[in-house]
Amino acid sequence: MKRSLSLSGIPVSPGIAVGRAAVWLVRADSSPRRDLDSEEVPTELERLRLAVESAIREIGEMAGQVEERLGREYAAIFQAHALFLRDPSFLGPIEKKIRIERVNAEWAVEVVADALAARLRDLPDQDLALRASDLDDVAAILRRSLGEGEAAVDRLASLTGDSCVLVADELTPSDAVRIPRDKVVAFVTERGGKTSHAAILARSFGIPAVVAIPKLLASIGDGDRLIVDGREGVVWREPSEDVLALFRERQGRDATREHSLKERSVSGLTRTRDGQEVSIRANIELVREVPDVFEYGADGVGLFRSEFLYLSGAGMEFPDEATQAAIYRDVVVRLAPRPVVIRTYDLGGKKGARHLSGAEENPVLGLRGVRLCFSHPEMFRTQLRALLSVASEGDLRILVPMVAGVEDVRRVRTFVEEARQELLERGIAVPHSVPIGAMIEVPSAALTADLIAPEVDFLSLGTNDLTQYTLAADRANEAVSDIFRPHHPAMLRLVARVQEAARAAGKPLAVCGEMAADPALFLLLLGLGIREFSMGPRSVPLLKDVARCASAADASRMARAALSLSTPDDVAALLAREAETLLSGDPETRAAVNA
Ligand code: PEP
Ligand code: MG
Helix, strand or coil: CCCCEEEECEEEECCEEEEEEEEECCCCCCCCCCECCHHHHHHHHHHHHHHHHHHHHHHHHHHHHHHHHHCHHHHHHHHHHHHHHHCHHHHHHHHHHHHHHCECHHHHHHHHHHHHHHHHHCCCCHHHHHHHHHHHHHHHHHHHHHHHHHHHCCHHHHCCCCCEEEEECCCCHHHHHCCCCCCEEEEEECCCCCCCHHHHHHHHHCCCEEECCCCHHHHCCCCCEEEEECCCCEEEECCCHHHHHHHHHHHHHHHHHHHHHHHHCCCCCEECCCCCEEEEEEEECCHHHHHHHHHCCCCCEEEEECCHHHHCCCCCCCCCHHHHHHHHHHHHHHHCCCEEEEECCCCECCECCHHHHCCCCCHHHCCCCHHHHHHCHHHHHHHHHHHHHCHHHCEEEEEECCCCCHHHHHHHHHHHHHHHHHHHHCCCCCCCCCCEEEEECCHHHHHCHHHHHHHCCEEEECHHHHHHHHHCCCCCCHHHCCCCCCCCHHHHHHHHHHHHHHHHHCCCEEECCHHHHCHHHHHHHHHCCCCEEEECHHHHHHHHHHHHHCCHHHHHHHHHHHHCCCCHHHHHHHHHHHHHHHCCCCHHHHHHHHC
């Protein structure tokens, strides 16, 4: 047996899990080119043949699982995938490239698939153009099969055992959303940051997670027994029985505390000690999280990240208008009369949609969020029609991501109007005033919030991206995680400025970034005048407790003091001290915050 070892990283999702490691190798984004000697060519062609067979098997298995879980229509997507792998007009040019240019198969697959996909995308026929995304997927599966042969089968879908700890280099949002929650008890990665979407999903799903663990893949092997401590950010490999017993005991204590917090968390406005009303809503990514909104006592949905409809789909396809409308209706009706804020697609950046945005040097600064929607008007209009068509069935509010200035808001309003007209022409009634809100997550939007606020119905501060773009620190890159700090004086000033703009325009402002789920930062936001918050459902009970036992006037004094400080460390130290004092009247809450 391997000796016992502990590794440390960034804790991103609390909780303790015990399980066996399932090492999951990440797909390479781009294949390196390797020139072959002529005698290597036959072996390379054989390698390609085997990989094609393995990919066809993998796709068949995926289709079976998808049919079981989601239905036959979704499984049909994979039939199209498999057709590519049998099509000589796809495979022929790959073989030719290997034979004539004497290059490795991965490179040949990538170049041929990219060229073919680009040709498909240029076709006027929308259906054929959409096939380009299938081709991207097929190429990725084939490259994976080439890299790892038999082992390339999508391990996420075929994990066995019911207590797996997923061990990976990095998880993309679409990987994270596919984690089978019945089998995976935790995940740990070598890369990543606290506000990466994989981390946010882990918190939503209640899966303990630790990221940015140096030398993780070199230290952990498949089947190793692991303890993951998602609060302290520690992973134990092959722990001794004594260590195991200690963690089991802590697991029990955590469960009791969480249960008691949950019991106290009921839907409905929370009042601070000095009588200020605070609403705390839930951020969700998937429809299956709707029961969590009730279970954790949230006051509706403050952010439904609709792009996960696409990212979690079996073949990464956009649901058509009727399917989207059915999904939105379901959420809105189940939560009525509570508000449901649905964000239009925030794809691009790291939430991969390469076939829509094209290859970009700097995707996070590229066609992301509403910009990508503008460049795919029919996709945007379809989503808006689906949203507007169900608006009369509950309290639906539409939120637009990555707004950079008031010009974006005006353009969105034109799209909304067009969508409304199209529905009216079809005889579908649309309420006159469906609230349209702007996410404030780009510094230019924060700095011009006074211009934006009068032209929208509400604002929502996306502090994850606002921190990333203000501090020029990638939210998912562990190398700059010490720079990515919402405590930075620049962030405090921006939030205060946006709050003032919203107040002056008489428009509601919520904070839906992860900043709101940190008790000390929550108190700071409360002190800056914010009264609406939104966070992962599981964070709601603790933050409702914090709101209940804090005084907004004291929080405001603390915020004023914080605004006068010069460094993130100074702000963090002040908040830590003051939060202790602010919560001192309630030992139970203080203990939960410090747990
Ligand atoms: C944010 O940026 O703060 C936000 C809530 O949106 P997302 O995390 O999905 O980018
Ligand atoms: Mg964002």
